[in-house]
Amino acid sequence: MGMSALRIADLVFRWPRQAENCLEIPLLELAAGERVFLHGPSGSGKSSLLGLLGGVAVPQAGAIELLGTSITQLGGRARDRFRADHIGFLFQQFNLLPWLSALDNVLLPCTFSSRRRDRAGPSPRAEAERLLGHLDLAPATWHEPAGELSVGQQQRVAAARALIGRPEILIADEPTSALDAERQQIFIDLLLQESAAVGATLVFVSHDRRLAGHFDRIVALDDINRVTRELAA
Amino acid sequence: MKAVLRLAALSAWSRRLTLGLTLIAIALAVTLLLAVERIRVDARQSFTQAVSGVDLVVGARTGGVQLMLHAVFHAGTASNNITWDSYRAIATHPAVDWALPLSLGDSHRGFAVLGTSADYFAHFRHGDKEELRFRDGKAFTGVFEAVLGSEVARGLGYRLGDAITLSHGLVERGAEHGDKPFRVTGILAPTGTPVDRTVHVSLESITALHLDWVGGAPLPGVTIPAEFVAKFDLRPKEITAALVGLKQRSDVFRMQRFINQYRGEALLAVMPGVALDELWQSVAMVERTLLAISALVVLVGLAGLAATLLAGLNERRRELAILRALGAGPGQIFVMLTAEGALVTAAGAALGLILLTLGSGLAAPWLLERFGIVLATRLPGSQELALIGAVITTGLLASLVPGWRAWRMSLADGLTPRN
Numbered sequence: 001m002g003m004s005a006l007r008i009a010d011l012v013f014r015w016p017r018q019a020e021n022c023l024e025i026p027l028l029e030l031a032a033g034e035r036v037f038l039h040g041p042s043g044s045g046k047s048s049l050l051g052l053l054g055g056v057a058v059p060q061a062g063a064i065e066l067l068g069t070s071i072t073q074l075g076g077r078a079r080d081r082f083r084a085d086h087i088g089f090l091f092q093q094f095n096l097l098p099w100l101s102a103l104d105n106v107l108l109p110c111t112f113s114s115r116r117r118d119r120a121g122p123s124p125r126a127e128a129e130r131l132l133g134h135l136d137l138a139p140a141t142w143h144e145p146a147g148e149l150s151v152g153q154q155q156r157v158a159a160a161r162a163l164i165g166r167p168e169i170l171i172a173d174e175p176t177s178a179l180d181a182e183r184q185q186i187f188i189d190l191l192l193q194e195s196a197a198v199g200a201t202l203v204f205v206s207h208d209r210r211l212a213g214h215f216d217r218i219v220a221l222d223d224i225n226r227v228t229r230e231l232a233a
Numbered sequence: 234m235k236a237v238l239r240l241a242a243l244s245a246w247s248r249r250l251t252l253g254l255t256l257i258a259i260a261l262a263v264t265l266l267l268a269v270e271r272i273r274v275d276a277r278q279s280f281t282q283a284v285s286g287v288d289l290v291v292g293a294r295t296g297g298v299q300l301m302l303h304a305v306f307h308a309g310t311a312s313n314n315i316t317w318d319s320y321r322a323i324a325t326h327p328a329v330d331w332a333l334p335l336s337l338g339d340s341h342r343g344f345a346v347l348g349t350s351a352d353y354f355a356h357f358r359h360g361d362k363e364e365l366r367f368r369d370g371k372a373f374t375g376v377f378e379a380v381l382g383s384e385v386a387r388g389l390g391y392r393l394g395d396a397i398t399l400s401h402g403l404v405e406r407g408a409e410h411g412d413k414p415f416r417v418t419g420i421l422a423p424t425g426t427p428v429d430r431t432v433h434v435s436l437e438s439i440t441a442l443h444l445d446w447v448g449g450a451p452l453p454g455v456t457i458p459a460e461f462v463a464k465f466d467l468r469p470k471e472i473t474a475a476l477v478g479l480k481q482r483s484d485v486f487r488m489q490r491f492i493n494q495y496r497g498e499a500l501l502a503v504m505p506g507v508a509l510d511e512l513w514q515s516v517a518m519v520e521r522t523l524l525a526i527s528a529l530v531v532l533v534g535l536a537g538l539a540a541t542l543l544a545g546l547n548e549r550r551r552e553l554a555i556l557r558a559l560g561a562g563p564g565q566i567f568v569m570l571t572a573e574g575a576l577v578t579a580a581g582a583a584l585g586l587i588l589l590t591l592g593s594g595l596a597a598p599w600l601l602e603r604f605g606i607v608l609a610t611r612l613p614g615s616q617e618l619a620l621i622g623a624v625i626t627t628g629l630l631a632s633l634v635p636g637w638r639a640w641r642m643s644l645a646d647g648l649t650p651r652n
Contacts, residue, residue: 015645016645054558056557056558056643056644056646076562076563077562077564080557080560080561080562081560083558083560084559084560084561085560089558089559091555091558095555096555097240097244097552097555097556098247099243099244099246099247100240100243108559109559109560111236111240112236112559112560112561113560161559
């Protein structure tokens, strides 16, 4: 087993101005290259965990290590840089800038991270076009404003954006909830295939357990988060 | 940082309708502010440039400002005339170097007609002690000869030798002195002063015009044809005002006292600088009020900008969260929002300046005609630049509010906006 991609230990988190803890996670460890289905119904602290992994929220206690770096010990600006350099995000919906073309949306990570730009090869633009083509998006749509694409097309543009520059970690938050059942499975297979191709650790978050079929491992947030368990009891 | 600003610009462009309206409001407010300032400066400049080297302006007793406005700017009406004898007493006073009689009251198609002596062209100074120059021809020598200011000649298309007829009174459609046409003997070079808008004739011509008139109307049944006027005594009996130059400036108070205490009739002598100061003092309050009102209008425009940005922020929460997820720091989000506001303010100020330039080009002839104010088309002066700088600074400060709010939001929201 190689170096762990993600390691959470003794984590405690609550949002500012809230009395109750939202997350208490004693341990969670993911291996590099692992493709994990993280199951969590709404209200289980999913968004909070993603915020912590992304480094936009800071825990009250505990450690979060990504790729061997303890991001809880980084300053705000360094956390933002770490996120831009190493993590690709894929969200539920509306995750493109509607006024930017599909191609420019894909290129956005390269404007915020020189590492992602360098890893995208000699021409990030050509790499973006390659990814869009690979995700079955017709070249005619590349220069359309993202807001004018169909939901399915938008989702594939978002996937290309998460993949560009080969980030080590891919975090997908309910990325298929806007798609119909048939398209959901196609999209998930595409995502699994692409993350394997770039060698990324994939964290796929969803409330829908039926989608878990093709993943290496399934983790239920309720099982690892003590707060929810205590509330449920 | 360049990439962030480019994104800010593209994002702003996607909301161009709302921001465009805000921008227009700011532009109009800036136009108003700069117009008030420019008219203020140019009015002073025009008035100050209009007369130079004159030590005293003399007229019948009235307000100093009123006398000055009438004698130099041909605005308003004189309450009374002064007699030729009084004028001679002043003109021949040992302290006086030269005196120019002025007789106003007639007009030619909206332009004032000034009866004076031929010395006028030798002694009158404007701007920085500049003399009057003839562009064409020469001064009048006899009756029914006229020298035109440059605007009169240009505006009405007159050339040397043309015949013009004068009207009685300053209204354009007054009773015509149509039976006694004048010949144009000279056209003056432009001065940027009321001289440009004046028809100059001799005092004798003025007397000749009114030989068959009494009390402001033609004598019924009496007409004296132009060829017979030479048989009459054309020496003026009355004039409107006089400009006086002294041999030594130090005599000015002594001379002023002599005129103000003149026993023959009630006279008033004012120093042009003092009268203008008095004028500025009386309009300073109005100027300050106008400037304050236009500054308030600008503030309203900028408050509108801040409100527009703040209102748009809720709809843009998703956009900001996406940028955060892609690696934008809260600082960059702050810069994006603030830059957008600053950009709109700067564009508004630039558009305001363009509107001012266009507007002043359109309004300049009217201001010149109605108020004798020369509105120059020029680059913004230091005072105007300071105002523009203040507007942009205030706009930047106003944009800090949405910037700060977006910064707070992006910290509190994490990657998924919560409403």
